[in-house]
Amino acid sequence: MPSRRIFVSQSLGIVALGAAAPAFLARAADAATLPDLASAVDPGNVLLVIQMGGGNDGLNTIVPYSDDAYHRVRPAIGISANSVLPIDGRIGLNPVMSGFDDLFKDGHLALVQGVGYPNPNRSHFEATQIWETASPDRPVSYGWLGRYLDQTVPASAQPDPARLFTAVALGDTVPTALISQRVDVPAIGTLSTYGYNAGKDPASRTATGTLYDGAKPGQSPYLSLIETTARNALHGGDLLRAKLASYTPAVTYPNDPFSQQLRVAAQIVGSNTGTRIIFVSIGSFDTHAGQRSQQDRLLGYLANGLHAFYKDLEAHQLQDRVLALTFSEFGRRVQQNASNGTDHGAAMPLFILGGKVKGGVYGDHPSLTELDNNGDLKHAIDFRAVYATIVKQWLGRDPSAIIAGTYDPVAFV
Amino acid sequence: MKLDTSTDPQVGFRPPGSLDEASALLRYEGPLTRRQAAHLVRRAAFGATAPELDALAGLEATAAVDTVLHPTGPDADLVGYPDAASLYDPKVRNNVAEMWWLDRMLRTRRPFVEKMTLFWHGHFATSLGKVPANLMVEQIDLFRAEGLGDFRALLLAVSKNPAMLLWLDNRANAKAHPNENFAREVMELFALGLGNYREDDVKNAARAFTGWTLDKELRFVFRPEMHDDGVKTFLGKSGNFGGEDIVGIIAQQPVHQRFICRKLLEFFVYSDPEPELVEALARTYALSGYDIAQTVGTVLRSNVFFSTRAYRALPKSPIELVIGLLRFMQVEVVPKDTVAWLRRMGQDPLSPPSVKGWDGGPTWINTGSLLARFNYVNRIVKAAPPPARAGTMTAAASADLATFPAFGPDQIVRRAGGLDANRILAQIARDAVQDDVTSDVRSTIEDYLQSVGASVPQAFGPENYEDRIRGALALTLNLPSNQLN
Numbered sequence: 065m066p067s068r069r070i071f072v073s074q075s076l077g078i079v080a081l082g083a084a085a086p087a088f089l090a091r092a093a094d095a096a097t098l099p100d101l102a103s104a105v106d107p108g109n110v111l112l113v114i115q116m117g118g119g120n121d122g123l124n125t126i127v128p129y130s131d132d133a134y135h136r137v138r139p140a141i142g143i144s145a146n147s148v149l150p151i152d153g154r155i156g157l158n159p160v161m162s163g164f165d166d167l168f169k170d171g172h173l174a175l176v177q178g179v180g181y182p183n184p185n186r187s188h189f190e191a192t193q194i195w196e197t198a199s200p201d202r203p204v205s206y207g208w209l210g211r212y213l214d215q216t217v218p219a220s221a222q223p224d225p226a227r228l229f230t231a232v233a234l235g236d237t238v239p240t241a242l243i244s245q246r247v248d249v250p251a252i253g254t255l256s257t258y259g260y261n262a263g264k265d266p267a268s269r270t271a272t273g274t275l276y277d278g279a280k281p282g283q284s285p286y287l288s289l290i291e292t293t294a295r296n297a298l299h300g301g302d303l304l305r306a307k308l309a310s311y312t313p314a315v316t317y318p319n320d321p322f323s324q325q326l327r328v329a330a331q332i333v334g335s336n337t338g339t340r341i342i343f344v345s346i347g348s349f350d351t352h353a354g355q356r357s358q359q360d361r362l363l364g365y366l367a368n369g370l371h372a373f374y375k376d377l378e379a380h381q382l383q384d385r386v387l388a389l390t391f392s393e394f395g396r397r398v399q400q401n402a403s404n405g406t407d408h409g410a411a412m413p414l415f416i417l418g419g420k421v422k423g424g425v426y427g428d429h430p431s432l433t434e435l436d437n438n439g440d441l442k443h444a445i446d447f448r449a450v451y452a453t454i455v456k457q458w459l460g461r462d463p464s465a466i467i468a469g470t471y472d473p474v475a476f477v
Numbered sequence: 478m479k480l481d482t483s484t485d486p487q488v489g490f491r492p493p494g495s496l497d498e499a500s501a502l503l504r505y506e507g508p509l510t511r512r513q514a515a516h517l518v519r520r521a522a523f524g525a526t527a528p529e530l531d532a533l534a535g536l537e538a539t540a541a542v543d544t545v546l547h548p549t550g551p552d553a554d555l556v557g558y559p560d561a562a563s564l565y566d567p568k569v570r571n572n573v574a575e576m577w578w579l580d581r582m583l584r585t586r587r588p589f590v591e592k593m594t595l596f597w598h599g600h601f602a603t604s605l606g607k608v609p610a611n612l613m614v615e616q617i618d619l620f621r622a623e624g625l626g627d628f629r630a631l632l633l634a635v636s637k638n639p640a641m642l643l644w645l646d647n648r649a650n651a652k653a654h655p656n657e658n659f660a661r662e663v664m665e666l667f668a669l670g671l672g673n674y675r676e677d678d679v680k681n682a683a684r685a686f687t688g689w690t691l692d693k694e695l696r697f698v699f700r701p702e703m704h705d706d707g708v709k710t711f712l713g714k715s716g717n718f719g720g721e722d723i724v725g726i727i728a729q730q731p732v733h734q735r736f737i738c739r740k741l742l743e744f745f746v747y748s749d750p751e752p753e754l755v756e757a758l759a760r761t762y763a764l765s766g767y768d769i770a771q772t773v774g775t776v777l778r779s780n781v782f783f784s785t786r787a788y789r790a791l792p793k794s795p796i797e798l799v800i801g802l803l804r805f806m807q808v809e810v811v812p813k814d815t816v817a818w819l820r821r822m823g824q825d826p827l828s829p830p831s832v833k834g835w836d837g838g839p840t841w842i843n844t845g846s847l848l849a850r851f852n853y854v855n856r857i858v859k860a861a862p863p864p865a866r867a868g869t870m871t872a873a874a875s876a877d878l879a880t881f882p883a884f885g886p887d888q889i890v891r892r893a894g895g896l897d898a899n900r901i902l903a904q905i906a907r908d909a910v911q912d913d914v915t916s917d918v919r920s921t922i923e924d925y926l927q928s929v930g931a932s933v934p935q936a937f938g939p940e941n942y943e944d945r946i947r948g949a950l951a952l953t954l955n956l957p958s959n960q961l962n
Contacts, residue, residue: 187607188606188607189604189606189607190607193831203831205833236817236820236821237821237823237825238843238845240830240831243830248843248844249843249845250844250845251821251845252845253821258845258848259848260852261851261852261855261856262855263855263859265859265944267925267928267948268855268925268952271922271924271925272851272952272955274921275918275921275922275952275955275956275957276957286790286791286792286839286842286961287958287961289839289842290792290847290957290960290961291957293842293843293844293847294847294957296844297844297845297847298848300844301844301848
């Protein structure tokens with residue numbers, strides 16, 4: 065079956081190209097008519113959620129340096145009073161967190177202490193699910209941010225190419241927090257894995273676009289879903305790369321992978337992609353042994369990476385559009401263990417950062433002597449109160465449709 | 478009305494029409510078309526190479542299914558159990574377990590057994606997120622050994638399986654402080670489904686499973702001192718039940734037969750099996766004595782399985798896509814970055830997202846997962862093997878070479894009978910997607926193969942046929958039809 069436009073060269077046994085323009089060039093115009101990102105979305109507030117995976121030891125993050133009990137339970141891994149970065153006369157930051165110290169002094173950083181929930185779970189997997197679904201009592205299918213996303217789109221909405229990046233996860237997978245019923249959340253590992261990777265073969269990108277341009281009425285439901293989603297993916301990947309390339313960071317980010325992801329996060333904020341939620345993770349806080357070197361390294365990445373991120377936003381006058389929130393699935397035991405580490409515990413501090421954040425300390429440092437019935441730090445602020453505050457004050461939604469229960473707001477924003 | 482067994486890509490699969498219950502589960506008779514043969518190996522196995530499909534197409538259905546379900550000859554030389562030292566090394570153990578299983582899926586000559594193992598892994602979803610790698614490997618071995626036998630024996634073995642006892646906390650289930658996690662899920666997720674038991678049944682089942690725990694070496698042990706030996710009332714029966722009794726009573730529920738048969742039909746046939754079809758298979762299942770091999774065998778030999786209703790009717794799962802691709806491309810060793818790609822596609826093996834496993838179906842399809850599929854296919858198909866060097870290859874070079882496809886331009890040209898673009902395109906369409914392409918698709922791929930532009934200065938010919946054929950093959954494998962199983 066010879067094609068319309070090719071001539072078979074019998075002598076060579078091969079085929080040469082005819083004069084007519086290939087079909088894909090004629091159709092390429094269609095792709096250009098797809099809407100720009102965010103054409104339907106106001107540049108609004110952005111929430112950056114930072115997961116500190118593994119269970120961060122709060123006691124060596126915000127150190128109760130004036131409390132003798134602290135030095136008693138942490139003889140080998142405790143941080144001495146004269147090395148902390150003091151917040152006040154009782155607590156101070158881990159000395160590696162100078163970036164946070166600066167941000168705190170400038171009034172952009174809130175420390176929320178003693179955060180948790182009743183009957184804390186000490187399994188990484190389950191505690192992470194609890195924090196990400198905001199449902200400690202029963203497992204639910206969608207994440208707390210996913211439920212927020214579901215509130216932002218009409219029930220019958222088709223995937224909207226202008227809203228491809230309403231929420232993005234920086235990493236290889238979409239975390240439970242962003243699992244939504246109706247919104248497709250892209251996981252962006254790197255810009256080279258998100259987006260069609262044509263390598264040295266740009267014609268393959270064009271042809272793939274044409275091949276997915278053929279959804280016709282009457283096709284099987286899965287086929288239409290696949291074709292529509294692929295068109296959005298191909299289009300979105302191209303747009304994202306093009307847009308992000310136009311943003312130049314104003315600072316040099318540290319070289320660790322977490323800080324480099326924050327650089328991408330700032331690019332997204334500054335590129336008018338219509339993004340409201342960005343999720344990023346920094347792992348390996350599960351410090352059962354040799355805690356100091358490991359945790360200090362990670363806390364340095366966290367504080368100094370976020371410091372660079374904030375300064376970058378400031379230089380682009382974007383700092384007032386972003387609120388960053390950290391969380392970890394649990395804090396750790398009060399007492400150090402025999403391997404100079406700490407085991408799984410309960411309550412911990414969170415950090416909240418942003419131009420509109422009311423910097424300061426929220427909640428008291430949990431007591432090291434009045435512990436829960438498992439011997440762990442007691443929480444005074446429920447994590448759902450923090451989430452509900454953010455949903456209401458920052459994302460502008462009624463939290464009751466997203467977070468079960470009613471909580472007193474925390475005044476950090 | 479007899480089921481339509483023709484397949485026509487022009488209608489976009491799944492044409493309208495209704496199920497004929499009377500003939501649905503009867504044996505399909507007649508020789509298999511190439512499409513039907515490919516359908517069989519996609520569902521019952523992990524696809525096939527083009528030459529394997531040549532051999533299968535044209536066989537009588539019975540003989541073809543026998544070839545897939547009951548292969549003769551020895552299995553491939555597989556690693557029985559991962560190297561113990563690496564399986565306990567926290568730095569590498571998860572990856573070692575994942576790669577061990579992917580290697581089995583790729584190389585085994587009993588792919589149907591491995592497909593059933595994958596089914597049970599999704600059904601009894603347990604994750605490396607909470608369970609050590611060695612216990613996950615042991616659980617996969619259990620599915621492999623018992624996944625085609627009596628479901629009651631499988632369910633009982635799973636209930637005593639260390640990975641499961643850890644995963645759903647039954648190790649902590651004691652008379653003084655019962656833990657209901659496993660007792661609930663064994664009904665909700667494993668055997669009955671929501672709404673087919675009450676909270677009191679959960680409480681009583683939990684009491685019956687008290688004392689089913691783990692010793693210090695994480696082996697199953699029954700501890701009588703933790704066990705509640707009072708009378709329990711469970712699903713309408715009363716007695717001093719233990720865990721064995723609970724498993725037995727659950728399996729006797731008529732709703733269980735429908736529950737498990739619906740799940741098998743959703744996995745092997747299509748995602749919305751008609752109640753009549755579920756009912757009919759449930760009768761087969763009950764008559765067989767809960768025999769999984771017989772039940773699934775009935776499905777895979779049936780009219781409904783070989784009908785257009787089932788053809789390309791399911792989205793390919795990432796594992797099906799990846800292993801199917803590696804098998805088709807004749808890759809011998811799973812490339813190391815495959816696990817990371819599977820994660821991007823949304824199916825990290827041995828790490829299902831929750832106790833419910835993967836939701837599958839349309840949830841496999843999102844922008845990120847499709848891009849990962851495209852990029853993985855490109856990465857495998859367009860990778861030219863390193864040039865052969867004179868002399869003997871080192872072991873490392875030979876292992877590296879085994880991660881590259883043996884299928885490619887030269888085999889395709891040979892199969893097509895010459896370096897003719899039209900023949901080559903026809904061969905690719907036939908081998909890669911069984912001609913499930915429309916004329917528009919054919920002409921787009923033709924244009925690609927023939928195009929001359931800035932990045933491709935030469936017309937298709939002896940000078941550049943290798944890259945062009947690889948590119949056309951990758952395009953074809955990335956077609957919408959190949960996202961469907």
